[in-house]
Amino acid sequence: DAGVIQSPRHEVTEMGQEVTLRCKPISGHDYLFWYRQTMMRGLELLIYFNNNVPIDDSGMPEDRFSAKMPNASFSTLKIQPSEPRDSAVYFCASRRRDRANYGYTFGSGTRLTVV
Amino acid sequence: GEDVEQSLFLSVREGDSSVINCTYTDSSSTYLYWYKQEPGAGLQLLTYIFSNMDMKQDQRLTVLLNKKDKHLSLRIADTQTGDSAIYFCAEGGSQGNLIFGKGTKLSVKP
Numbered sequence: 001d002a003g004v005i006q007s008p009r010h011e012v013t014e015m016g017q018e019v020t021l022r023c024k025p026i027s028g029h030d031y032l033f034w035y036r037q038t039m040m041r042g043l044e045l046l047i048y049f050n051n052n053v054p055i056d057d058s059g060m061p062e063d064r065f066s067a068k069m070p071n072a073s074f075s076t077l078k079i080q081p082s083e084p085r086d087s088a089v090y091f092c093a094s095r096r097r098d099r100a101n102y103g104y105t106f107g108s109g110t111r112l113t114v115v
Numbered sequence: 116g117e118d119v120e121q122s123l124f125l126s127v128r129e130g131d132s133s134v135i136n137c138t139y140t141d142s143s144s145t146y147l148y149w150y151k152q153e154p155g156a157g158l159q160l161l162t163y164i165f166s167n168m169d170m171k172q173d174q175r176l177t178v179l180l181n182k183k184d185k186h187l188s189l190r191i192a193d194t195q196t197g198d199s200a201i202y203f204c205a206e207g208g209s210q211g212n213l214i215f216g217k218g219t220k221l222s223v224k225p
Contacts, residue, residue, distance in 0.1 A: 004157075031211060042217035043158075043203070050211060091157055097211060103148045104213060106157035 006092050006107035013114055018080040021110045024073055025094030033104065034067055034077050035091040043091075049075065050097075082114045119216035121204050126222045133191040135219045137204030140185065144206040147180060148213065149189045152201045161202070162189075191221075199223045 005024040013019050025032050033048040047057040052069045060067070064083070069075040079086055089111050093104040121137040139147065145166050150158040164171045164178045164187070171178045177190040191198055201218040 033212065043215045045212060045215075048212055056212070093158075095211075103146070103150070103160045103163060103205070104158075106150075106159070108157045 004092055004094050004105050004107035006090075006110050008110060009108065010111045011113070013082055013112070015083055015114055016081045017114075018078065019082045019086075019112060019114075021077040021090050021092075021112070023075045023077070023092030023107060025075070025092070026105055027073065029094035029096050029105070030072075031095040031097060032069060032075050033093040033095070034075070035093065036088045037091060037109075038088045046077070079112075082112075084114045087112055087114050119204055119206055119214050121202075121216040121219050123217065124220050124222070126224065127194050129194060129196055129223055129225050131194055133189075133194045133198070133221055133223075135189045135191075135202050135204075135221065137187040137189075137216055138185055139187065139204070139206040139214070141206050141214070142182070142185065146207050147178075147187050148205040149176075149178065149187075150203040150205060150215075152203065152218070154200075158203060194221075194223050196223045196225060 007022045030051050034046040036044045036046055046059045047067045048055055049069045065079055067077045089109045091106050091109045093106045095104045118140045127133045146163050148163045149161045151161045152158045162173050162176050164180050175192045179188045201220050203218045204216040205213040
């Protein structure tokens with residue numbers, strides 16, 4: 001089991017550019033979560049999916065953010081256009097509902113810097 | 116609404132015990148969790164406790180749960196410099212998600 005795989009690990013982009021973050025959850029996990037972590041606000045839930053369907057996107061900060069999960073093995077988080085205040089570490093996590101005691105498995109994160 | 120609170124910083128000396136505290140609001144949570152985040156890494160599940168338990172011990176880790184007060188604690192015995200990290204408390208949310216606290220940064224001084 002390779003765990004939750006995120007790419008890229010680091011991304012530096014200029015303000016106004018489109019940024020796409022990618023996540024491959026653990027096979028068999030039916031929940032997928034996107035989080036953002038900053039020093040100021042800590043860990044924020046942006047959106048989560050159950051069986052590829054978005055369940056709660058109330059944490060998505062603005063219309064500039066969008067997320068998709070076209071199939072059980074892939075999800076993207078897109079920011080268009082990006083702004084310096086979007087600089088953060090973005091984590092993807094997955095979970096099996098019938099293994100609730102195992103909690104989430106997190107990816108290693110994508111560190112985004114918008115200059 | 117659902118909320119998890121924990122103190123932001125804790126500093127201990129190597130060899131001492133560390134106790135990290137957490138309060139939560141959702142009494143219907145089935146499991147409560149402790150995660151550890153080392154610098155530059157994602158969060159890793161450290162341990163968890165089922166809501167009908169009072170205590171769980173796993174080597175140097177002891178989790179205490181007071182359901183009446185909605186208080187969870189993590190005790191690390193014989194704290195080592197390798198234990199320096201951010202520790203997150205989390206409760207099972209009502210929608211299948213987990214609600215995380217802001218994390219407690221543990222600093223271990225030699």
